[in-house]
Amino acid sequence: MAIECKRHMNHFSIFAHGVSFDVDAYLATSPLHFDHVWRREQKLSRLPAGSKREPTSGAELVLGDGAQLAFDEQQVIAADFLSKHVEALRDLAKFPGVETFILALRFQMELEPSTVGFCVSFSSDLMRQALEVGVEPVCYVVLDWDKQWADKLLEYGL
Numbered sequence: 001m002a003i004e005c006k007r008h009m010n011h012f013s014i015f016a017h018g019v020s021f022d023v024d025a026y027l028a029t030s031p032l033h034f035d036h037v038w039r040r041e042q043k044l045s046r047l048p049a050g051s052k053r054e055p056t057s058g059a060e061l062v063l064g065d066g067a068q069l070a071f072d073e074q075q076v077i078a079a080d081f082l083s084k085h086v087e088a089l090r091d092l093a094k095f096p097g098v099e100t101f102i103l104a105l106r107f108q109m110e111l112e113p114s115t116v117g118f119c120v121s122f123s124s125d126l127m128r129q130a131l132e133v134g135v136e137p138v139c140y141v142v143l144d145w146d147k148q149w150a151d152k153l154l155e156y157g158l
Contacts, residue, residue: 011106011140012066012074014081014089017058021097027059031088034059056099066106066140074105075126078137082129093134103135108142 013035023037040057063077082089082103093101107120120139122130130137 011104011142012064012069012078013060013062014101014103014135015058015060016092016095016098016101017056018097018099019054019056021057021095021099023057023059026092026095030092032061032085032092035062036060057097058100066104067108067142071105071107071120071139072123075123078103078105079123079126079129082126082133082135086133089133089135101135103130103137104140105137106140106142108144110144 015036017038019040023039027034027037037059038057040055063081064074066074069077092098105122109118120141122137122139126137
């Protein structure tokens with residue numbers, strides 16, 4: 001029985017943002033359709049209190065539900081999307097003001113007391129497509145703690 005993550009975050013998307021990124025100018029010419037758009041001046045930033053980072057403008061295109069899709073399936077979907085939209089994504093990567101351009105995937109696993117470590121890697125097909133487009137693939141790891149292990153951590157105050 002896993003202890004569920006308190007905050008659901010999808011983490012299966014492509015997003016671009018930057019302090020000086022004019023997201024409206026980009027959207028006016030883009031053939032891509034984005035699911036979420038934010039503008040620096042709206043001050044809807046998720047930056048923590050006291051952060052020294054500046055708010056950004058950006059756009060996010062959701063590729064699917066990372067909580068429901070297996071990691072391997074996400075990689076196939078992402079590689080296919082990248083291969084079908086090479087020019088549009090290259091244009092986004094090079095658009096003035098874009099400082100961060102990320103392909104986010106989600107890897108979720110339940111940790112058991114015997115787990116001492118693990119690694120996550122991307123398929124060569126996904127890496128090849130990402131390099132061609134200029135997007136940085138990132139894996140967000142979500143850990144569900146085995147109840148027995150979680151109880152021990154709480155017992156030790158961790």
